[in-house]
Amino acid sequence: MSISLVVPCYNEEENIFPFFEKCLEVFKEEKDIEYIFINDGSKDYTFGKIKELIKTYSKYNIIGLNFSRNFGKEAAMLAGMKKSKGDYVAIIDADLQQNPKYVKEMVRYLNENPDCDEVACYQEKRKESKLLIFFKKMFYSLINKLSEVNFEPNASDFRLLRRNVVNSLIEMEEYYRFSKGLFSFVGFNTYYMPYQVEERLHGKSSWSIIGLFKYAINGIISFSLIPLKFATVFGCFSFLLSIIYLLFIVVQKFTVGIDIIGYPTVVCLILFFGGLQMIFLGIIGEYLGRTYIESKKRPKYIIKNEINFNNLRGGGTNEKN
């Protein structure tokens, strides 16, 4: 079985060599293995380090893809999967938070279970703040209620996929890629394997709270149309309420007479409904904006150059996808 390791790298200059050396230790006996490092527009010397790695370990099959700018981890994973040739494709971070020894375990599992198409690692114990754990739990329960596909809480992008799964993922052409949803969408038999996340070796995580929030919104919009239906449901509800209130006023007028309704009530109602309309417009706008971007069919990433041992200088390829 040939294995491809897809490694997205953003500002990982200090991690490239330790990561690769750890892999060498783990995959000593593995003959047919390719390493695909994707430099996702790093601001540091990451691509230089990838070049040095290819030069130093010239007898290994290492490929370096260099993006023209930062396109995000999702794009890097896609580029790596498209480049990969292995029967099994592993997606793994460059920062050694995900120990390559688990890839070996995943390979063993797929070898022993021909019916299984994919192994996904999940964190049994999260080493995160209580607040973040709470928000992630809320997100999964919300997205599972809103979406038709099932999202496995805590499952990460750290996975081993058979070639048929990779091919299906590559066929998904969307610009806004939310891999957690894409993995669920394509289906296949998935085994969830617990793993222990380790500390980042060097550098810092590229996620911020705002980034995570945007990512969560992107996930919901990419995999559910239900937020668009909120406006209809609420509109029907308030319409019904207004009819009941109208009837109430007519009856009141002809029985006990009518009081003048207070000014504050009117102001509150205007603000309430005005605000709600804006929120619903915003939700529609989010979907519309994405449809607009998707319709442009812009490339999801641009590869400035590709290097391997035969081509260390990496002539410009300008490959798009």
Ligand code: UDP
């Ligand atoms: N990464 C990437 N492009 C980005 C951000 C991150 O390729 O725009 C890579 C990064 O180099 C790492 C992996 O994605 O290999 C996970 O990123 P990070 O460690 O920042 O995320 P965390 O582990 O904190 O979830």
Ligand code: MG
């Ligand atoms: Mg990390």
